[in-house]
Amino acid sequence: MSITATLIGQMITFALLVWFTMKYVWPPLTQALEERKKKIADGLAAAEKGKHEMELAEKKAKSALKDAKEQASEIVGLAQKRANELAEERKEAAKQEGERIIGAAKAEIEREVQQAKEQLRKQVAVLAISAAEQILKKEVDENKHKDIINNLDKQLGQA
Amino acid sequence: MASEAHGSGGATGYIVHHLTPLKIGEGFWTFNLDTFFFSAFLGFLFIYIFKKAADKAVSGVPGPLQNFVEMIVEFVDTQVKDSFHGRSGLIAPLALTIFCWVFLMNTMDLLPVDLLPAIAGIFGIEYLRVVPSTDLNGTFAMSISVFFLILFYSIKVKGPIGFAKEMLLTPFGPWMLPFNLLLKLVEELAKPISLGLRLFGNMYAGELIFILIALLPWWVQPALSFPWAVFHILIITLQAFIFMVLTIVYLSLAHEDH
16 A cells, blocks of 8 residues: 555556547547537527428418408409390390290281281172172173272271 | 455455455556456447447537437537637547546446356456456546646647747746746646546545445445435446536646737
């Protein structure tokens, strides 16, 4: 338990250990630690950036959706208006067509009535003449009373 | 059982036997071979483990060994950065070496006191003291090396004149010059002495108590040696830590330029 030359030997051992640690052990370990620290910091920064970008994109998407909705409602309104207009036009056209058809039908009816009147008049004239013929069988000469018959015919035509 | 095995000298003989180093040489030129062997062995163990981790050190996901080693390195690095504000490539590796080496040497204390001496006895080695930090030479080797570093950095940072000024003119000014020098000498010399003696005293006392416990009947021993060993785990770590922190503090003081 006394100080001897062992001390010197131990000091040399100690110096060698410190030298070795300083040269070969400490630098790679601290370097690795430093690098990992940097990596983690970078990763965290990237995560933060990503989060920020996501928020931005969400905002963008929201505004785009809002625009789209507005546009859609506008389009629907326009379409409705156009549809109303079309319906109005159709109605008008149908009304006109109906009126045209009615007018045509009326004209036809008028024409038919005229025709029927003409025929009826002719038949009445023939009947009247034949009745008169039968009454006046003997006294009336067709050639002699041609004027009267024609006159009568004319009068009937006016009726 | 131990007292019977070394019955010749009784209890005192047993204790003395356990505290006698394996040595060659006489007088000053005595070499404590056990101190050399175990401290060198543990030093190589430390270097082997840490070099292995350092070779495979990557910045990616660390393995278990690397994790363990990095934990210690970070711990030491934090201590150094907390107390030492200069830039030095030596202080941190020095602190790491001191912490691990002292810790490993102290850990030898936890081995059963008779285990290694008994094995050595089989090979005809009569004396073996397994804890290098119970050898004053071992602890003073470190503390004196640290003292040389303190002197070296004091002179390097402050310059020879600045260092001489600090030794001679503080703390009481030029009129108290001899007194200043005496005070400073005591202050500086107290550093390595307290550093070396503290570690030696703690480990020596711890080892002595283990030896005393080993003298008791075998059925009492576990009840005492187990709690003492558990407590000693704290002491060996604490002593290694104190040695390291004080080294850092002394060296940072040496770096301070007034």
